Amino acid sequence: MKDERLGTGKVAGIVGIISNIVLFAVKVFIGIITGSVAVVADAINNLSDAGSSVFVFVGYHLAGKPADKEHPYGHARMEYLCGLFISVIITVLGVELLRDSAEKLFSGGGNAEFNTVSIIIMALTMAVKGGMAVYYRIMAKKINSQALHASSVDSLGDIFATGAVVLGMFISRYTGPLTDAVLGCVIALYIIIMGIKLTKESSETLIGVAPDAKFVADVAHEIRQYDGVIGIHDLVVHSYGADRYFISAHAEVDADSDIMASHDMIDNIENDFRTKHGIDLVIHMDPVQHSDPKVNEIRGQVSEIVSRIAAELSSPASMHDFRVVFGVTHSNLIFDIAVSDDFPLEDEELCREITEEVKKLDEKYNTVITVDRDYQTCRFGEKIE
Secondary structure, eight states: OHHHHHHHHHHHHHHHHHHHHHHHHHHHHHHHHHTOHHHHHHHHHHHHHHHHHHHHHHHHHHHTSOOOSSOTTOSTTHHHHHHHHHHHHHHHHHHHHHHHHHHHHHTTOOOOOOOHHHHHHHHHHHHHHHHHHHHHHHHHHHHTOHHHHHHHHHHHHHHHHHHHHHHHHHHHHHHOTHHHHHHHHHHHHHHHHHHHHHHHHHHHHHHOOOOOHHHHHHHHHHHHTSTTOOEEEEEEEEESSTTOEEEEEEEEEETTSOHHHHHHHHHHHHHHHHHHHOOEEEEEEEEEOOSOHHHHHHHHHHHHHHHHHHHHHTOOEEEEEEEEEOOSSOEEEEEEEEEOTTOSSOHHHHHHHHHHHHHHHOTTEEEEEEEEEOOSSSOTTOOOO
């Protein structure tokens, strides 16, 4: 699957390079013979697209390199890094094109001349870009590629940009010589906006974004299916490129079960994820009390308190690692609460509200609460549509 993905990405890059260079040459020729800055601007946009395709090809080639001593997690993020380079280049080209078009605008415009052949050729380039957009979209879905999806969107944008130039060919004779310069500015602004948008997306991927909610839910669900796993929490997903995941999680097991049997089960889960999905999974085993009726009763009561507070605040929260240390004068209720980063209460305030409600159950209960700020976009067990 990995080799197929990399091969598909390289082929898409080659297709993009050839197609965009041909479009660039055709449009530059038309721009020179007509004297249109808008056509030249559109041609340079195709040249930037060819450069983007080069980076796509190089990115997928480097992403396929195996892990080494300096890069133990592999090179898959090169795809994202090349995407960032492409975005910066597009933005810089857009700024330069805006400057050139603005100079022509303030100098009174140009005397661009168009003919039927030029218009037909420009319309044909739109059809080529349409085919490229469809091709990129199909390949992006096939290998789940952000880079190719962006290329598809960019190709669709090029269709509208070239359409604006063709429109200018028709209306400039009625609207005057400034029309071509104005359209050149519009195309340049479009390139700048696309460059900034792609730069933002590439930067966010490199910085680290929240994992896909469905992917997280599927991982948690699969771990829960193993006999002996009571619950799961603190699941953290680290992505080092497309389909290159390192995951850690805490799995609750019965404290009264055989520790060697539980350890063997955890090893099996980790090995299954590695062989079935190519995911490096590390699970921390948390033994919890489940055979003590009194502890189970208290756990249920505290869980209801947490759920009620979460419902009142319209923000999800869950409890895990619950245990009780009974004493003569008091008993300690020790547990963790997982909440999202945007939970409306500060940690201390949340602990105080829970403690106040727990004290209503029994004044002898003391709480020892650890609040975990969740890395995930959804709660474990939450239904994902």
